[in-house]
Amino acid sequence: MSGLRVEFKGGKEALARLDAIPAKAKMAVVMALNDTGESLRADVLREIGAEVNIKRVLLRERIRLTRATKGRMAVRIWAMKKGLVLSHFPHKQLWKKGKNGKRRPAGVQVNVSGRTSVMDGAFIVKSAGSGSTDGLIFVRYGPKREMSERRGAGPNGYDLLRQRIRALYGPSPSQILNTRKPDFEAQGENILEREVRRQLERAKL
Incomplete structure (x- = not known):
């Protein structure tokens, strides 16, 4: 399915600052990315739901999260282009x-x-x-x-x-998300910075 996406890749930069990249450190950053994605998606649903006066449960089906893996150090939050009735x-x-x-x-x-x-x-x-x-x-x-x-x-x-x-249709989730994309990307980077520190401390790295 197609749709607008919010993407942040700070995990690569976090790994680059480490002298060594053991598997434990890489997994810590993957976990930080995914925790960031979950937190940011919850913020997106809450803020957009309040902004356009629509129930979050309806947006939850249409604004989705693609999680990071060891092979893909990126989290994507994306929305469907089809308008809401x-x-x-x-x-x-x-x-x-x-x-x-x-x-x-x-x-x-x-x-x-x-x-x-x-x-x-x-x-x-x-x-x-x-x-x-x-x-x-x-x-x-x-x-x-x-x-x-x-x-x-x-x-x-x-x-x-x-x-x-x-x-008759109202705005699509991707149109709504597009109006706030720079704000959400900046917000995601701030959350990611905190999550990377937290996961590295948990892993004692």
Whole structure:
């Protein structure tokens, strides 16, 4: 899977400062890198979740960690490029009075990154989406179809909808991570420096 990644390779520099590179020292640095990756990923999930107003459990599935090994002295935190459906963010259906006093959808109110906006004409389809949402938010687009164009032209001979619809998406995890990438890389280097010292002391090196 593709996606933006945050990468730091301070383990090589730490090893270069040692006169000798026994296996014990190398393993200490690998452990320091992986502890750094776990700590930084937890910080990324917490800070981004608070910033864009979304549950960390949803981000945890989409912001992932590739651990360091003896053969690869690097830790990578990367995020998927696919956007999050808008119904993952706090939202509610708005209504207005239609003919005969019946309610009609009047748009959907959504809060992303602490900013509330109204998507005019949007509506929620409860039967769509997954168990982690209450449906998907759709909006109509394009020209309206005439009855002659709609009739019998859908699957199994059903009539088509009067107008096309598309699901709405919010920012992707990689877009969110990209806005904070330099900060997180610097934060990771600071954590790594402490972790290398701690692991070397534990290994009595």
